[in-house]
Structures are given as structure tokens and as C-alpha cells.
Amino acid sequence: MRYSLGFKETQVKKVLPPQSRPIASVAREAGISDQTLRNWLAQAKDGTLEKQDTVGGAGRSSREKFNLVIESKSVSENDQGKWLREKGLHSEHITLYEQELRDLVEDKGQTEKEEIKRLKKENKRLEKELSKKEKALAEMAALYTLKKKAEELWGDDEDD
Numbered sequence: 001m002r003y004s005l006g007f008k009e010t011q012v013k014k015v016l017p018p019q020s021r022p023i024a025s026v027a028r029e030a031g032i033s034d035q036t037l038r039n040w041l042a043q044a045k046d047g048t049l050e051k052q053d054t055v056g057g058a059g060r061s062s063r064e065k066f067n068l069v070i071e072s073k074s075v076s077e078n079d080q081g082k083w084l085r086e087k088g089l090h091s092e093h094i095t096l097y098e099q100e101l102r103d104l105v106e107d108k109g110q111t112e113k114e115e116i117k118r119l120k121k122e123n124k125r126l127e128k129e130l131s132k133k134e135k136a137l138a139e140m141a142a143l144y145t146l147k148k149k150a151e152e153l154w155g156d157d158e159d160d
Contacts, residue, residue: 003032005050007096010103011037012044030099062104065097 007030013019014026015037027037043049060068068087072094075083084091 003096004100007100007103008040008049009044010100010107012040012049015041031095060097062101066101069094069097069101 011026011030011032014021015023023034023037023041027034030037040049068089072080072083080091084094
């Protein structure tokens with residue numbers, strides 16, 4: 001059975017840093033052999049992983065895969081084979097699509113967390129900068145007010 005490039009890349013990412021999960025664990029979770037994952041890892045390092053991608057369900061968008069997974073759940077077990085043939089799929093494709101969608105959601109959640117963290121840090125920096133500017137502005141206003149009062153009390157002595 002052939003797997004989509006997205007699925008392969010997702011599994012390889014799990015083995016590489018920052019996750020650095022054990023190959024055996026990732027392979028077991030994905031339902032593939034350890035050696036297959038090792039081969040994908042080697043291909044990823046060589047840059048040949050994307051050249052190997054030829055899947056029967058290739059070219060399907062995430063939305064289409066999602067719809068197929070949802071639709072497959074509503075088909076009775078007796079009609080499952082007929083439905084799969086009509087869609088040009090194997091039962092393994094549905095399992096793979098489910099895993100890819102789970103990984104996509106997980107990656108998106110991680111990306112959103114990182115973005116939120118970055119935005120919070122930027123917000124904190126901007127608030128600090130604003131606070132400094134407000135203090136400087138208040139100081140300048142106080143100095144300007146003092147200067148005006150001094151001129152009122154002692155007059156303008158700059159002519160001397």
C-alpha cells in the first residue's frame with residue numbers, strides 16, 4: 001500500500017526534533033512497520049521522499065478527505081465495500097485520512113499556540129514601550145508647566 005506524501009511527512013516530523021519520539025512508537029501508532037518509517041526518514045534526509053508519492057487517493061484536499069471520513073461513518077458495514085469501490089478507495093485510505101486529519105488539527109493547534117505566545121510577547125513589549133513613552137510625556141508636561149510658572153514669577157530674563 002502506498003501512503004500520501006502528507007502522511008509520510010507527518011510521521012517523519014514526529015520522529016525528528018522537536019518531538020523526537022521513538023520510531024517504534026510512531027510506527028505502531030500509524031499502523032506501519034518500523035522499517036517503513038526508517039526508509040521514509042532516510043528519504044526525507046536525501047530529499048527523495050516527495051518523489052515517491054503516488055497514492056490512489058492523491059490530490060484530495062483536506063476538506064474532501066474530511067467529507068469522505070464523515071460519509072464513511074454513515075455507510076452501513078454491509079454497504080461499505082460497495083461505497084469504497086464507488087469512491088475508488090480502499091478501507092485503509094479512510095484510516096489514513098483520519099490520521100492525516102488528526103495530525104493536521106494537532107499541527108494547527110500547535111501553530112496557533114505558538115502564534116498566541118508570540119503575540120502575547122509582542123503585546124507585552126508594546127505595553128512596556130507605551131508605558132515608557134507615557135512617563136516621558138508626563139515628565140515633559142510637568143517641565144513645561146514649571147517653565148511657564150517660573151516665567152510668570154520671575155519674568156523673562158533672557159534679555160539680560
